[in-house]
Amino acid sequence: MSREFDWRLLLPAGIRTLPADLAAIVMVVLATGIAVLFPVISETPLRIALGLPFVLFIPGYAFIAALFPEAGEVTPDSDGEKLGITEGGIDGIERVALSFGTSIAISPLIGLILNFTPWGIRLVPIVISLSGFTLISTIVAAKRRQALPPEEQFSVPYREWIASARVELLEPDTKTDAALNVLLAISVMLAVTSVGYAVAVPKEGESFSELYLLTENDDGELVADNYPANLTQGEPTSLYVGIGNQEHEPVNYSLVVELQRVSVSNNSTTVLEEERLHQFETHLEHNESWQLNHTIQPQLTGERLRLTYLLYKSEPPAEPTVENAYREAHLWVNVSRSQPNRENRSSVSVGDGIETDF
Template sequence: MESHRSLWLLLPRQIRACPADLAAMVALTVVVNVAVFAPVVRETPLRIPLGLAFVLFVPGYVFVAALFPEAGESPAAPDEELEGESHVNDEPFWSGVDRSGIDGIERVALAFGLSIAIVPLIGLALNFTPWGIRLVPIMVAVSGFTLIATAVAAVRRWQLPPEERFAVPYREWYAAGRGELLEPDTRADAALNVLLVAAIVLAVGSVAYAVAVPPQGEQFSAVYILTEDDDGDLVAADYPDELVAGEAAEIVLGVDNHEHRTVDYTVVMVEQEVETAGNETVVTEQNELERFETRLSHNDSWHHPHELEPTMTGDDIRIVWLLYPDEVPEEPSTENTEYSVHLWVDVEDE
């Protein structure tokens, strides 16, 4: 206990004297930045509720705290004062009390409203800067605004006498809530308290489940082929359609993973001689040319340049790239995979 007190005394006096509500806003700002930028934490759903709480409440709260450092009072006088009021020049004695501050409920309402106005304005200002509207500039700008407004609010409170400063009545709120929940006046109040707690737990649990287990979209993989143009860009055009036996053409193989999991892919490249019988295409001969393997996380893509060099000769040789997630069957074909892409080429003898 003594060691903790000694460490606390090592902090600057301004930090030790920082109001509890403003210190909580600074702490939430730090936690949100950790959740957004920390390598491990940023991959978890934790940053979604923290980010929403931050952008929808914190900037507006500290801005209101900077504007109104005074403790607020009810705009109407208590009934007891109204009954025993004394008049000076036909005015009640409490009319001279400074009511420039606002109470806690008004602060919370203004905090939400001003946050919804401040954050878009910061984004609009960033739009005209070289950084633009991106995650890192937005977080830095909103966090900087929050810290500056917090410092201004703390200084303005310190300039007031202690009895006029705004302070969050944590103890009064705790005592009132404990009395309502644990010491109800009637059985009906007790039942309503139980229902209220159950509703809050259910709502929090539902939100937590929705954040932790978001609904997955469609699950699929994709395979495609590309070529490289004169500028070095990959395009889905200018495929080779005539080759000479022994001559190779360069093709770029592409694979996309949208399976919502990490997948080990195998691509089997085969050449086929086919015949057309009515509306059906029958493979008369097939030869495997090469296999490619890769491991992709969800939403990752893989581009692999390779040489296409058929060994069969003749017209309408079909080159097929067969994509297999996880396992490859003993005899790869278009019938045992959902994903394939093909190219028709004419191959002449040397």
């Protein structure tokens, strides 16, 4: 006599003792962690296929399961027909609806909390936090459900659903029902195919690179504010420069830093004199960023000089300019002459080429 195969025997012993729906929740959490965090698998459509329910449904379902471990009590009428769910539990449809709603509330709330932690809103902290919340809720749900009498425990009637679906699809009462079943199967296949194609071939967003300048405030935080406006010849000034790669491909970046004396007239800017301060190079993968704390020690002096950062993909040209740069950022600064030591006279070159001793 053949026995029906129990798929739960494939699960680890610790998960096998859980109710079927809670065991499925644990398996989805584990599978999502693998699909998101493992380098090779994270590049496949499996990451999106598991990530969406992991964010939009799974945390809420575990939370609702912890709040409502009992099944809804069905009140029969005098003829034995089911009238509805009484207080003390919720039915499957309510449970699913609440799961979506609470997941949409829980996920942003966890992100908001992470924003005030040293880890920030990043992929790994979000996955770990949501996984931890879901697993803790699942443990609480399992404990509360096991504390109830078996007849009061909520359970997913998946065997009844499968049997009912098998009868409806394979044993239709009329030809019309058979035709509708075929149409339904085709519709489901088309829907799954469309979603699968959208996941497997996602439309890439806009490609761009970020270039930004930051300073360090009194609390040691990097901010886009309080940029230096007055520098002194030869004295170092600290700045942070950052690059972000959103090109959907790896990029080799080159960054040229120049101090320029410019003339602006009739909406046209002409570079009269320039001083090369730095040149940096870095390689970034897509969605990767790079920041560098560096110092500038200008020798060129004058008022309203342009401290210019020119970003290039690959090597920079022989004559880097704002016009041929891929991205450009600049600050307007005044550079005053350093106070010379009276015992050591020196000479510097001024803008008109005249050499002056002092």
